[in-house]
Amino acid sequence: MGKRSSQRRSAAMLDSEDDNSSVSSCTSMRSDNVLATEEVQLDKDTLLDQAVDALYEKRASTREKALSFIIEAFSNNVQHQFVEKKFxxxxxxxxxxxxxxxxxxxxxxxxxxxLLALTVGPGDNAHEILEESVTPITQSLKSGSESSKIASLLECLAIITFVGANDPEETEKSIQIIWQLVHPKQGSNVVPVKRSAAVITALVSSWAFLLTTMDEWMLSPKNWRESISYFISLLEKDDRSVRIAAGEALVLIFEICSLEKLSAQDKGSNDGSSPERNKSQEGWMHIQGLKTKFLNQVRYLSTEAGGRGSTKKDLNSQRNLFKDILEFLEDGYSPETSMKIGGESLSTSTWSQMIQLNFLKRFLGGGFVNHMQENEYLQDVLGFTSKRKNIPGAEHRLSSTEKRMLRSSNSCLNKARTQLLNKQRMLVQGRNAGHFAVNMNDEEL
Incomplete structure (x- = not known):
């Protein structure tokens, strides 16, 4: 009896060992998958940690390389976890x-x-970015005139205001900062600065991007008229990118506040006195003159022949834009656009939506598609639903630059990965040792 009982107990142990062996095998496979994902995330986070640490270095070239890596990482993926720790x-x-x-x-x-603002989305952190950044950006805009620097500062100011402003007054403050580059405050030490085409394009695009969040009553008729006059003058510039940016800004103004409303406001200011009546009539004539001049420019630019040094693509972009503007001014139809992202359509049906989309596409560059698939804030802004939500591992892809950095045998990342592998193996060995210890205790019983 005791022998048969012992045999049954031994058979049961063998069955149990086979079952546990299968469970252990499956557990190991799952652990390997989790480990692979954790490795990649560790690699990415460690790389970003190293890049942020490099911003403390004295050598400017080291800081510049670190910033370039941070930009690539934040463009290619939405770094929510990293931002929570290192915002x-x-x-x-x-x-x-x-x-x-x-x-x-x-x-x-x-x-x-x-990119940091687009990652954190609206809220306290975005507002902190705006509050902390406005003064340094404004001061830097006033010092020096290097085109790429000024253009980058303008685009940054537009983005952080778009995301972080809590009220229209904060947005209007940023709009005025941008506008001061066009019409600086009068003073004995104010020297007119001739802006490059790249700066003018960035200035107009940033101004228009922020205007998409404003209502017509938030700006005075005088401000509207100053803007219209300036942008119409830009339609005569040689640079095609300047003309396109000015055309977008102008048509946005007309979408928000028509020239007829501006004229009515001027006429409504008449209090019955002769001087005021004359001013009102002058304002009316001025508005009508701007309208006529703009329509003539739109008609010309929509059919302009190619000029020296212009590419066919740029010329077609200009013609198509101003044809759409002409149709909007004459018939009231806004252009409808649509693009496919991950099998889903991203569409616009107003000038405001199109201007927001174009600005964000330019700012994010090659990372635009990834952000539209992963960044819920941008999805809300542009009214897009991504199929990529909740796809396991979708956010864990390494860029070519990151892969090159990981190939170095002396990399801190390789050391960290080795430590993680060793830790994981120890955990698996510990589970197996515990399993055998339990079986041995059962056998002794």
Whole structure:
């Protein structure tokens, strides 16, 4: 009896060992999958940690390389987890670069701050970015005239205001900062600065991007008229990118507040006195003159023949834009656009939506598609639903630059990965040892 009982107990143990062996095998497979994912995330986080640490270095070239890596990482993926840990550190190191860096470093830091704002989305952190950044950006805009630096600062100001402003007054403050580059405050020490085409394009595009969040009553008729006059003058510039940016800004103004409303406001200011009546009539004539001039320019630019040094693509972009503007001014139809992202359509049906989309596409560059698939804030802004939500591992892809850095045998990342592998193996061995210890105790019983 005792022998048969022992045999049954031994058979049961063998069955149990086979079952546990299968369970252990499956557990190991799952552990390997989890480990692979954790490895990649560890690699990415460690790389970003190293890049942020490099922002403390004295050598400017080291800081610039670190900022370039941060920009690539934040463009390619939405770094929510990293931002939760290093938001304040990254922000203040980028601000230090804007305050004390070269033009190249300022350009990179500005772009990084804009990406940081798009990553955190609206809320306290985004508002902190705006509050902390406005003064350094404004001061940097006033110092020097290097085109790429000024353009990057303008785009950064537009992005952080778009995301972080809590009320129209904060947005209007940023719009006025941008406008001061066009019409600086009068003073004995104010020297007119001739802006490059790249700066003018960035200035107009940033101004229009922020205007998409404003209502017509938030700006005075005088401000509207100043803007219209300036942008119409830009339609005569040689640079096609300037003309396109000015055309978009003008048609946005007309979408928000028609010239007829501006004229009515001027006429409504009449209090019955002769001087005021004359001013009102002058305002009416001025508005009508602007309208006529703009329509003539739109008709010409919609059919313009190719000029010297212009590419066919740029020429077609200009013609198509101004044809759409002409149709809007004459018939009231806004252009409808649509693009496919991951099998889903991203569409626009107003000038405001199209301008927001174009600005964000330019700012994010090659990372635009990834952000539209993963960044819920941008999806809300542009009214897009991604199929990529909740796809396991979708956010764990390494870029070519990251892969090159990981190939180095002396990399800290390789050491960290080895430590993680060793830790994981020890955990698996510990589970197996515990399993055998339990079986041995059962056998003794």
């Amino acid at each position: 304040a550190t990254l922000l203040h190191q980028c601000l230090n670069s804007i305050k004390r860096g070269s033009s190249t470093e300022i350009s990179l830091a500005s772009h990084a701050i804009g």
